[in-house]
Amino acid sequence: MTDPTLLVRQLQALANPVRLWLVARLHKEGAQYVSELARAAGISRPLLKMHLKKLEEAALVTSEIGTADNGKSANFFRAKPFDLNLTPETIALTNPAPTSMVSGSNGDDNNGR
DSSP: OOOHHHHHHHHHHHTSHHHHHHHHHHHHHOOEEHHHHHHHHTSOHHHHHHHHHHHHHTTSEEEEEEEOTTSSEEEEEEEOOOOOOOOHHHHHHTOOOHHHHHHTTTSOOSOOO
């Protein structure tokens, strides 16, 4: 992994059970659109979009515009292949600072279910 900040974003994104579920679902089921995923997860579309945005920013999912079953244009999401090589060395490359843990500045609410 060449971008240490990407590793941090990926770990933050995967630290949420809803986002873990999304990655697993998209991997198993293939590309799906927001409404479809929101219904399956039992959460609102805006909340689901927030989770998908975090995953997309972490390069764990990708999106593309397509046509849904109802003929309307929809944003389809799919899981991207990834392999997190988590070792003490890769963690050291992220240059972690304990102040970010104390201040809560990791940018993730982890309560957004």
